[in-house]
Amino acid sequence: MQGYGIEELARMPQIISGTTPEAAEEAAALFRNIVPEIVSLNPIEAEFAKLFGNAYRYIEFASPISSISSPSRRGSTTSAFCRR
Numbered sequence: 001m002q003g004y005g006i007e008e009l010a011r012m013p014q015i016i017s018g019t020t021p022e023a024a025e026e027a028a029a030l031f032r033n034i035v036p037e038i039v040s041l042n043p044i045e046a047e048f049a050k051l052f053g054n055a056y057r058y059i060e061f062a063s064p065i066s067s068i069s070s071p072s073r074r075g076s077t078t079s080a081f082c083r084r
Helices: 005-011 021-031 043-069 078-083
Strands: 014-016 038-040
Touching: 014 021, 014 043, 021 038
Parallel strands: 014 038
Antiparallel strands: none
């Protein structure tokens, strides 16, 4: 949810990763006192989780905005809108 990053951090699990076990432990130590749960993944899994999370947030944010600004909702076509 936009604008609630600090509140979300304290409520949501944090995905951590590292290219070595030591790096993953350092990441876990950073979040251990802040987040309710730590999910440790290998780097490829963590990257996919990040990409899916970003895509979900983008869709949640962009879908309402696009429906508001859609030219067809205002009774015009896209080509007429672009010529203005």
